[in-house]
Amino acid sequence: MEEMTLLQEIFDGLLGLGLLWLAWRSLACTDMFKAIVLFIAFGLLMALAWLRLEAPDVALAEAAIGAGVTGALLLSALAGLTSTGASRHEVEQPEGVEKQTGTLHRLPILLLMLTAALLGYAVLSLPSHDPGLSAEVAENLASSGVSNPVTAVLLNFRGYDTMLEMAVLLMALLGVWSLACVESQRDSSADPILDMLTRLLVPLLILVAAYLLWVGAHAPGGAFQAGSVLGAAGVLLILAGWRLPSRLTGWPLRLVVLSGPAAFVAIALITILIGGRLLEYPTEHAGTLILIIETMATLSIGVTLAALFLGSSPEHEEKQ
Amino acid sequence: MGLIDYLSTILLIAGGIFFLAGTVGLLRFPDVYTRLHALTKADNVGLGLVVAGLVVQAESWAAAGKLVLIWLLVLLAGASISYLIGSGALQRGIRLWKK
Numbered sequence: 001m002e003e004m005t006l007l008q009e010i011f012d013g014l015l016g017l018g019l020l021w022l023a024w025r026s027l028a029c030t031d032m033f034k035a036i037v038l039f040i041a042f043g044l045l046m047a048l049a050w051l052r053l054e055a056p057d058v059a060l061a062e063a064a065i066g067a068g069v070t071g072a073l074l075l076s077a078l079a080g081l082t083s084t085g086a087s088r089h090e091v092e093q094p095e096g097v098e099k100q101t102g103t104l105h106r107l108p109i110l111l112l113m114l115t116a117a118l119l120g121y122a123v124l125s126l127p128s129h130d131p132g133l134s135a136e137v138a139e140n141l142a143s144s145g146v147s148n149p150v151t152a153v154l155l156n157f158r159g160y161d162t163m164l165e166m167a168v169l170l171m172a173l174l175g176v177w178s179l180a181c182v183e184s185q186r187d188s189s190a191d192p193i194l195d196m197l198t199r200l201l202v203p204l205l206i207l208v209a210a211y212l213l214w215v216g217a218h219a220p221g222g223a224f225q226a227g228s229v230l231g232a233a234g235v236l237l238i239l240a241g242w243r244l245p246s247r248l249t250g251w252p253l254r255l256v257v258l259s260g261p262a263a264f265v266a267i268a269l270i271t272i273l274i275g276g277r278l279l280e281y282p283t284e285h286a287g288t289l290i291l292i293i294e295t296m297a298t299l300s301i302g303v304t305l306a307a308l309f310l311g312s313s314p315e316h317e318e319k320q
Numbered sequence: 321m322g323l324i325d326y327l328s329t330i331l332l333i334a335g336g337i338f339f340l341a342g343t344v345g346l347l348r349f350p351d352v353y354t355r356l357h358a359l360t361k362a363d364n365v366g367l368g369l370v371v372a373g374l375v376v377q378a379e380s381w382a383a384a385g386k387l388v389l390i391w392l393l394v395l396l397a398g399a400s401i402s403y404l405i406g407s408g409a410l411q412r413g414i415r416l417w418k419k
Contacts, residue, residue, distance in 0.1 A: 191404065191407065193400050193403050193404065193407075194400070194404060196400070197396065197397070197400040200396065201396075201397075204393075
């Protein structure tokens, strides 16, 4: 066993150093494409680090959202930047501006150092053996409607956090839709290999999303992981040249995007009206209510992420 | 160590050698096409050997099936994406390396 732990310590050490190195390279790199690729690699190693910390839920979310979807969004943003003529050399500031803002540059660095010092102090002043709230969660798990403690916290005990996260995602899409330029929504024929890959993978991704959604009740998984896998299927379809038929880009699309936050808010209101507090589910229906919220949330997260990747409002074509 | 453990060790080490060769190729080869060649060949066979080494240790048929499924998915994605990178590089006019 002694050798085993030594090997694990070496692995963890290498993982930590690799993470720091990738983070530094990603920040210091002047080539934006390279920086994004390094960021994606950082996300994948981060997922591995979460697994080593025995947090598979966070690892899944990091791999799917942190590395996968965020990476795709960054790459599509970079493609948008280069196509509008703002190449990576033009983005850099000229010398004069650099000098003028010299003192201003130091302010964020000072603030960051202050934050780091405060965070370090907070971590160091924590009691070394504190189970946190996990005992309370374990005690109340039976009344939460699910047997996975992470899902119980996210959808039941701290449900309003997740509700607000859904609202943030919706706001992000609204922002993109209000700012983005018009793009033609016609289907374009893709490369035959990409087309074949898409045809094989999209049904599989939908199946995986449904599995993650269902398994979230008693094992690592859940709406955000399932939604990002569904979003990945959407990204693949968009890359392969498929576009939503224009009769579906109006209210049907908006309805699906809204369904997650709407289901959450509706159930929150109902729980207030029947005498409880915000999102305090009656114990016997908790499991069903969580499944309803998570299903709607998965659909709406998946569609929202794919729409964010497309980066322009599909509504425009219809109005012209 | 039983016979299964020896078999598993040999397969895993062989897989590791393929990954090492692929990485060396990625770092040392002169252009995008030869690098893709090194990377995908080594990845497909290397991962196949690692998966085979783990499959013989698997506790159930379900676990073995999942491992093989991972390999098949990586094969599909790896082969398609290397083709896409290659054809993208050709379209951008990146020339083939000639000695």
